Structure formats: structure tokens, C-alpha cells
Amino acid sequence: TxxxxxxxxxxxxxxxxxxxxxxxxxxxxxxxxxxxxxxxxxxxxxxxxGSGEDLDAGIVKSVKVYIAEKKKLSVGDKMAGRHGNKGVISRIVAEEDMPFLPDGTPVDIVLNPLGVPSRMNVGQVLETHLGWACKHLGMHAATPIFDGISEQQIRDMLTEAGLPDDGKTVLYDGRTGDRFEQRVVVGTIYMLKLHHLVSEKIHARAVGPYSLVTQQPLGGKAQYGGQRFGEMEVWALEAYGAAHALQEILTVKSDDIAGRTRMYEAIVKGTNVLDSGCPESFNVLIKELQGLGLNFQVKNEDGESIL
Structure with a gap:
């Protein structure tokens, strides 16, 4: 070739x-x-x-001490289950005031059923059923995700344990002793205490720093910020018809610059007068609309442009 x-x-x-x-x-x-x-x-x-941290000149040895502190649960502390079902403790009552089973056993935690439908984490209900069956059968269950126990198997285990197959039982009010109208889901689940303690989060502010753009108080304990009053909180006050409370929260307590000054003078002089003006957030909105190329003007009753 x-x-x-x-x-x-x-x-x-x-x-x-x-x-x-x-x-x-x-x-x-x-x-x-x-x-x-x-x-x-x-x-x-x-x-x-492998060699350890680099020490500064003149330091021979560095010692770190970690102190573990036990903190009891209190109202406002955060807890969570294994299914994203987090929440804060709303009330702690005496053991004798908790709802109790027909044999007299009081429940440890009462969860709001409204935490299930909208979030669609039904796993917490199935875990409750399975935990109840396993406790009575004296066994442990390990169910990996996507390959775990089926709903029918849980029903079979509840039946084997001599429990109702729907996982519900009669409960009695601990304060009155009366039976609840509806049977209630009861079981054993894992609950975790999260590192969000109300004692470390509690915070108050009188006068402090403001945002340069919105002129609203900064947020967070670290910035010595104000309490956020969001949309849903506004709706709550609207539902109550608390017009004056809403007016001062959304103006002089927030981003009404001139109104803040007048309110300070009124407090100093001892006159109880709320003279609110235009919030700075409205001016920010106007500037954003103008940035989109919209000729936005605000006029008074006489047709004169005021912004």
C-alpha cells in the first residue's frame, strides 16, 4: 500500500x-x-x-472553652417535626390541664390541624399513626423516603396493635373532663427543639437608624431595628377597624419624615396630636414608575403638582 x-x-x-x-x-x-x-x-x-492553627507572635498555646447551657422550653420558642412542620410554642399548661386519653394518659403536645392541608406534608400524620402502632407493638420502624411503608400497611399494624385503623381515639378535656365531640389523631412522633429561642430574640426600639432609600426603620436586633408590620398584620388591624393605630404605624412610626419630626415636637410639648403626612415609600414608588418611563404626577385639589 x-x-x-x-x-x-x-x-x-x-x-x-x-x-x-x-x-x-x-x-x-x-x-x-x-x-x-x-x-x-x-x-x-x-x-x-494537620499542623493546627497559626498562632500570633508571642502566643505559645491557645485554649478554647465551650460551655453547654440547658434552657427550658418557654412560650415563643421554636420547635419542628421531621416534615417541615415548624412552629412556636403558644402556651404551656399544667399536666392535669392537657387533654387525656381514656386510660388517663395526658398528651404531651397539641398541634394545630391547620398546619397540614395547605402545606400538604401529610407525612407527619402518617408518622403519628405509625408511631402509635409501633409503641403498642413494642417495635421500631425505619421507613426511607420513596420506599417506605404504605398507608395500608400502617392500617394493618394499627389493627394488629388493637387500635382503631383510622388512627383516631377519644380525648377528654383536661380542664372540664368533658369528652371532645370528634375523635382526635393521637400518636408518637419526633419533635426537635430548634435554636430559635425567644429569650435571645426579644428586642425593642425607641428611636434608631433608618434606611437611606425607604426611610423606614432598619430590621433586626443587630441593627437595632424596628418591628416589621407586614401586609397580613395590616389586614388584621383593618379587620378590627383600628384606623388611628394603622395611620400612625404606617406614617409617623415608619417613613413619614416630616410627620416624625412633628410627632417628636408634640411629645415634647405634651400635645396629643397626630399630624401625619406623606410616607416616603410613596415617593419611592413614584421614582420607580418614572424610571419605567411613566410620567407620574401628583396634584392637589387646585390641580397644582405637589410632587
């Missing part, structure tokens, strides 16, 4: 490399250097981790 003839006549044949091959080799060389740098950085990090 032609190749064999070439090989017999020429010991070495040079072929010009194609532009694509040159480009590929350049990319490989670039990444080879980057791989070497990454490996060097990784080895340096490992060496640093």
Missing part, C-alpha cells in the same frame, strides 16, 4: 499540525497548570489543618 511504500522510503515524516489540534493542546496545557496549582493549594490546606 501507499503507507507501506512511504514507511520504507522515509524514516521520519513531518506533518504540519492542524489549527484545531494546536488549540486543543493549548487548552490542555492551560488546564494542566491549573490542576497543578489546585493540587498544591489542596496539599497546603491539608498541611495547615
Amino acid at each position: 501507499l503507507l507501506r511504500k512511504l514507511a520504507a522510503n522515509y524514516e521520519h515524516v513531518e506533518i504540519d499540525p492542524s489549527p484545531i489540534r494546536i488549540k486543543i493542546m493549548g487548552i490542555i496545557d492551560d488546564y494542566r497548570n491549573k490542576f497543578v496549582e489546585a493540587r498544591t493549594d489542596r496539599n497546603r490546606s491539608f498541611d495547615r489543618a
Whole structure:
């Protein structure tokens, strides 16, 4: 063949490399250097981790002490189950005031059933049923997600344990001793205490820093911020018809700059007068609309532009 003839006549044949091959080799060389740098950085990090932290000059030994503190649950602390069913404790009552089972056993936690339908985390209900059956059968259950126990198997286990297959039982009011009208889902579940304690979150503000853009108080305990009064809170006050409370919350207590000053003067002089003006958030809205190319003007009764 032609190749064999070439090989017999020429010991070495040079072929010009194609532009694509040159480009590929350049990319490989670039990444080879980057791989070497990454490996060097990784080895340096490992060496640093093995040798301990770098101490400042003149320090021979550094000692860290961690103190564990036990904190009892209190109203406002946050807890959660295994299904995203988080919530805060609304009330802690005496054991004898809790609802109790027909055999006199009081329940430990009462959860609001409204926490299930909208969030659609029905797993917490199934966990309650399965936990109740397992407790009576004296066994543990491990059910991995997507490959766990079926609803029918839970019903069968409840029946085997001599319990109602719908997982509900009669409960009695601990305060009156009267039986509840409807049977209630009762069982055993895992509940976790979260690191959101009301004692660490409680915060109040008199006068403090304001946002430069909206002129509203900053948020959060760290910024010495105000309490956020959101849409839903406004709806609640609207439902009560608390017009004056709403007016001062949305103006002089928030982003009405001139009104804030007048309110301070009124407090100093001892006159109980609420003279609110235009919130700064309205001006921000106007500027945003103008930024969209909309000619937005605010006029008074005489047709004169006021903003």
C-alpha cells in the first residue's frame, strides 16, 4: 500500500499540525497548570489543618472553652417535626390541664390541624399513626423516603396493635373532663427543639437608624431595628377597624419624615396630636414608575403638582 511504500522510503515524516489540534493542546496545557496549582493549594490546606492553627507572635498555646447551657422550653420558642412542620410554642399548661386519653394518659403536645392541608406534608400524620402502632407493638420502624411503608400497611399494624385503623381515639378535656365531640389523631412522633429561642430574640426600639432609600426603620436586633408590620398584620388591624393605630404605624412610626419630626415636637410639648403626612415609600414608588418611563404626577385639589 501507499503507507507501506512511504514507511520504507522515509524514516521520519513531518506533518504540519492542524489549527484545531494546536488549540486543543493549548487548552490542555492551560488546564494542566491549573490542576497543578489546585493540587498544591489542596496539599497546603491539608498541611495547615494537620499542623493546627497559626498562632500570633508571642502566643505559645491557645485554649478554647465551650460551655453547654440547658434552657427550658418557654412560650415563643421554636420547635419542628421531621416534615417541615415548624412552629412556636403558644402556651404551656399544667399536666392535669392537657387533654387525656381514656386510660388517663395526658398528651404531651397539641398541634394545630391547620398546619397540614395547605402545606400538604401529610407525612407527619402518617408518622403519628405509625408511631402509635409501633409503641403498642413494642417495635421500631425505619421507613426511607420513596420506599417506605404504605398507608395500608400502617392500617394493618394499627389493627394488629388493637387500635382503631383510622388512627383516631377519644380525648377528654383536661380542664372540664368533658369528652371532645370528634375523635382526635393521637400518636408518637419526633419533635426537635430548634435554636430559635425567644429569650435571645426579644428586642425593642425607641428611636434608631433608618434606611437611606425607604426611610423606614432598619430590621433586626443587630441593627437595632424596628418591628416589621407586614401586609397580613395590616389586614388584621383593618379587620378590627383600628384606623388611628394603622395611620400612625404606617406614617409617623415608619417613613413619614416630616410627620416624625412633628410627632417628636408634640411629645415634647405634651400635645396629643397626630399630624401625619406623606410616607416616603410613596415617593419611592413614584421614582420607580418614572424610571419605567411613566410620567407620574401628583396634584392637589387646585390641580397644582405637589410632587
